[in-house]
Amino acid sequence: xxxxxxxxxxxxxxxxxxxxxxxxxxxxxxxxxxxxxxxxxxxxxxxxxxxxxxxxxxxxxxxxxxxxxxxxxxxxxxxxxxxxxxxxxxxxxxxxxxxxxxxxxxxxxxxxxxxxxxxxxxxxxxxxxxxxxxxxxxxxxxxxxxxxxxxxxxxxxxxxxxxxxxxxxxxxxxxxxxxxxxxxxxxxxxxxxxxxxxxxxxxxxxxxxxxxxxxxxxxxxxxxxxxxxxxxxxxxxxxxxxxxxxxxxxxxxxxxxxxxxxxxxxxxxxxxxxxxxxxxxxxxxxxxxxxxxxxxxxxxxxxxxxxxxxxxxxxxxxxxxxxxxxxxxxxxxxxxxxxxxxxxxxxxxxxxxxxxxxxxxxxxxxxxxxxxxxxxxxxxxxxxxxxxxxxxxxxxxxxxxxxxxxxxxxxxxxxxxxxxxxxxxxxxxxxxxxxxxxxxxxxxxxxxxxxxxxxxxxxxxxxxxxxxxxxxxxxxxxxxxxxxx
Numbered sequence: 001x002x003x004x005x006x007x008x009x010x011x012x013x014x015x016x017x018x019x020x021x022x023x024x025x026x027x028x029x030x031x032x033x034x035x036x037x038x039x040x041x042x043x044x045x046x047x048x049x050x051x052x053x054x055x056x057x058x059x060x061x062x063x064x065x066x067x068x069x070x071x072x073x074x075x076x077x078x079x080x081x082x083x084x085x086x087x088x089x090x091x092x093x094x095x096x097x098x099x100x101x102x103x104x105x106x107x108x109x110x111x112x113x114x115x116x117x118x119x120x121x122x123x124x125x126x127x128x129x130x131x132x133x134x135x136x137x138x139x140x141x142x143x144x145x146x147x148x149x150x151x152x153x154x155x156x157x158x159x160x161x162x163x164x165x166x167x168x169x170x171x172x173x174x175x176x177x178x179x180x181x182x183x184x185x186x187x188x189x190x191x192x193x194x195x196x197x198x199x200x201x202x203x204x205x206x207x208x209x210x211x212x213x214x215x216x217x218x219x220x221x222x223x224x225x226x227x228x229x230x231x232x233x234x235x236x237x238x239x240x241x242x243x244x245x246x247x248x249x250x251x252x253x254x255x256x257x258x259x260x261x262x263x264x265x266x267x268x269x270x271x272x273x274x275x276x277x278x279x280x281x282x283x284x285x286x287x288x289x290x291x292x293x294x295x296x297x298x299x300x301x302x303x304x305x306x307x308x309x310x311x312x313x314x315x316x317x318x319x320x321x322x323x324x325x326x327x328x329x330x331x332x333x334x335x336x337x338x339x340x341x342x343x344x345x346x347x348x349x350x351x352x353x354x355x356x357x358x359x360x361x362x363x364x365x366x367x368x369x370x371x372x373x374x375x376x377x378x379x380x381x382x383x384x385x386x387x388x389x390x391x392x393x394x395x396x397x398x399x400x401x402x403x404x405x406x407x408x409x410x411x412x413x414x415x416x417x418x419x420x421x422x423x424x425x426x427x428x429x430x431x432x433x434x435x436x437x438x439x440x441x442x443x444x445x446x447x448x449x450x451x452x453x454x455x456x457x458x459x460x461x462x463x464x465x466x467x468x469x470x471x472x473x474x475x476x477x478x479x480x481x482x483x484x485x
Contacts, residue, residue, distance in 0.1 A: 004041035005067025011039040015055035027056050051196065068349060094394060109254055126150035126162065136189035141167030143183060143192065149174050161196055177203070190279070193250050199276050204250055206281065221248065221262070222284045233289055236266045236273055238257045244268050251276075258282050258392070302357045302378040306340065309383065312432055316341055318422040319429075321349065321390035329362050332371035335458040338364070338432050340379070349375070349382070354456040361396045368400050373450050376447055381438065385445070387430055388437035390416060398445040406442045 013026050014035075022037070023030040028049055037043050046055055054061045063069050073480040095213040124130060129146040136142070142165070149160035151174055160260045161290065163181045164175045177196035185192045213231060222245070225231040236244040246266035253260055259278045266273040275291035283358075316322035321341030326347055328339050337360070339350040346364045375395050376382035385395050394409050394416070401409075409415055438444055 001044050001065050002067050003038075003044045005046055006064060007039045007041040007067075009059075009064065009069070010045075010053070010057065011065050012034075013059060014039075017057065019056075022369075024056065028052055071427075079123065081137075088185070089154070090357065106334065122149075122152055125154075126164075132183070134183050134185060136167070136185050137187055138189040139171060140189060141165055143181060143185075145180055145194075147180060158444060161194075163194060163207075171209075173214065174205065182250070184253065186253050186257055187255075190257075193260065195250060202247055204248060210355075217279075218245075218248065218251075220284055221286070224279065224284055230286050230289060232278075233291060234264055234266065234273060234277070234286075236268050245339075246273065259287070264286075294345055302380050303385065305380045305435075308433060309379075309429070311415070312428060314425050314429065316420075318425045319386055319390070320344075321386070328362065330362065332366075332459065333362055334360070334372055337461055341392070347396055349392065349396075352457065354458075360400075361392075363396065368397075370454065372454070372457060374448050375397050377448065380435065381444070383433060383435050384438040385441050387426055387435060388439075388441040389421065390418070390426060395441070395445065398442060399449060403442050423465070 008130055013023070016129075020032075020033040022032040025035045028035075030049070041164075050061050050064055052062050054120040054470075059069060076393060101419075126146040126148065129148045130144060131147045132144070132145045136141040144164045144166070146162040146164070148162065148164045149155060149158065151162070151470050153173065155448065159178055161175045161177055162174070163183075165171045168298070175194065175196055177198050179197050181195035181197060183192060183194045190210050191206060191208050193204055195202060196203045204218055206215045207213075208215070212479055225234055231243065232244060236246075245266040249263045251261040259280045261276060261391055262279055263276050264274070271290070275289060277289045278287045279285075280287060320343040322343070324339065326339045327333070328337055328350070330348075333339075333348070334352045336353045337350045339348045340359075341350075342348045348362050349359055350362075352360055355374075357378040358374050359379060359382040360372055360373050361375045364371060375398070376385055382395075384393060386409060389395050389410065394406060398406060431436070
């Protein structure tokens with residue numbers, strides 16, 4: 001086949017049929033660029049297309065191959081032989097292509113099977129679950145930490161951490177826990193401490209290679225405190241008489257390689273014990289307690305900040321704390337309440353004598369069962385909440401919001417409009433009163449309201465009802481005595 005002659009014939013026949021290259025290409029299910037290459041003699045049509053091409057252009061396959069039209073129609077035998085040759089070539093090409101594809105499929109299947117086998121072996125050995133490697137100080141051992149139990153790979157019901165030691169001492173330890181926290185080698189490379197989360201809190205285990213043992217440090221801390229008066233220094237006592245165990249964090253080993261520095265914190269119902277101590281791993285004793293003292297804000301200190309705040313002459317409308325009637329005067333205002341500020345809709349804030357320095361919100365149109373609820377332990381915390389929430393609006397509505405609604409309000413410029421004036425006022429409060437914004441304001445208010453006992457709140461209407469009841473009894477007694485006379 002002469003590509004140039006065949007191409008010229010295809011172009012000539014296409015024009016006679018008044019077909020564009022694109023139309024011819026669509027009829028043969030090829031691209032117009034392929035037709036263009038045929039006509040320019042760059043390449044010839046695929047042998048499998050000759051029959052379809054001859055039918056569209058109205059010539060025989062023999063004429064296409066010859067690149068010219070014959071004056072006489074080729075003998076049927078010639079055309080038949082050509083057709084057989086084409087069919088044979090097409091069949092041979094398909095079989096060859098099929099064979100090549102089949103080989104490729106086998107190769108690809110083999111490669112995929114090998115990859116899957118390798119991945120399965122790696123998974124079985126925990127390679128995909130490695131979360132850290134820790135080399136000992138002397139370089140003789142390496143601890144590899146996995147976030148599952150690699151000794152029982154098919155046991156998916158329990159959550160665990162595996163520590164595999166390789167080197168001069170080899171061992172594998174499995175800890176049933178939620179997740180890994182940290183691992184610390186001793187300076188002499190003879191011990192290490194692993195910390196991990198459990199349902200009961202953070203737990204710490206010390207592995208001693210010399211003794212081939214593992215110790216539950218939390219239990220040892222408790223034993224050490226039980227044998228001395230240190231329990232009162234470190235733990236908090238629950239109202240039911242039980243002890244509240246602190247959370248511990250192992251910080252470092254001592255230079256003599258005998259003791260570890262431990263940070264502890266115990267918190268309950270607003271009280272906190274926090275500090276550090278050294279634990280001697282050889283004698284099992286606690287030494288050198290360094291207790292952190294938490295300054296409590298007294299009522300006098302809080303009201304001092306309140307007086308300093310008033311001297312700033314901040315425009316109360318900017319933060320939802322405008323001046324006004326200091327006695328409230330609403331049916332829902334608790335008796336004796338000292339109002340320190342007002343918001344729109346009659347909402348006001350203040351202190352109640354029976355609850356000391358606690359700040360209450362009073363909402364005459366409350367969306368919850370109560371009209372009065374606490375929002376801060378004292379005025380200092382109240383100011384810190386305002387710094388965090390940018391106004392009193394979000395603070396007051398925490399009582400009936402969930403956290404998503406609270407965060408949506410703070411982030412919505414349409415509701416929580418941030419003006420330059422308000423921003424400047426908040427910065428001045430923070431700077432002049434030396435206060436920082438409250439961390440986790442939503443949780444702070446929710447916790448306070450959950451633990452609040454409102455049985456000591458008194459209201460004017462209740463007093464009037466009580467006096468009216470007393471008067472009715474007296475009048476009844478008088479009438480009864482007159483009747484007896």
